Amino acid sequence: GENVEQHPSTLSVQEGDSAVIKCTYSDSASNYFPWYKQELGKGPQLIIDIRSNVGEKKDQRIAVTLNKTAKHFSLHITETQPEDSAVYFCAAGGYQKVTFGTGTKLQVIP
């Protein structure tokens, strides 16, 4: 089955700096790569997603890149703000299932 590895597990950045979270997946049949943000006490919420026919997608301060050959994808957050502090999950979606990474706790220091 699919295996998704996510790094780093924790990340601290100064407000205004950029944050990068990286994930690798194992199943070349996976074709959908969402990123979720989980705030304290809440359920995960989708922030951006990308399909395998696209190499990069951007939405304001958030961007995702996908390298299908190397089977890795990354989340980039620019100009970080304190409200970006949360746990972020990558995931890889195949035919029947979406497999989540282990999560990255991002702390943005004011």
Next chain:
Amino acid sequence: DTAVSQTPKYLVTQMGNDKSIKCEQNLGHDTMYWYKQDSKKFLKIMFSYNNKELIINETVPNRFSPKSPDKAHLNLHINSLELGDSAVYFCASSQQLGGRGGEQYFGPGTRLTVT
């Protein structure tokens, strides 16, 4: 209107008891899921249902029994609760299964504590 709702939000119970968690979605989605999130924040799928049919059962002990009375509801019943069942349980829904289904909408979670 809440898209995916779960009840109860908190559940404290003793070992050996039986408990249920209810989930409802008003998005008209075909697929619903149960996830378990442990203290390390790992999010692990337990079950997925598509049009009321069980599709995925991720080697979950048979003390856990999901039931989908209709496409909008997916309940989770747990028998003979154990300490290791303590976790946050999330219900989620999507339009279709897997990657084709796109965004998953998560409920607010049910924090289960077994003492």
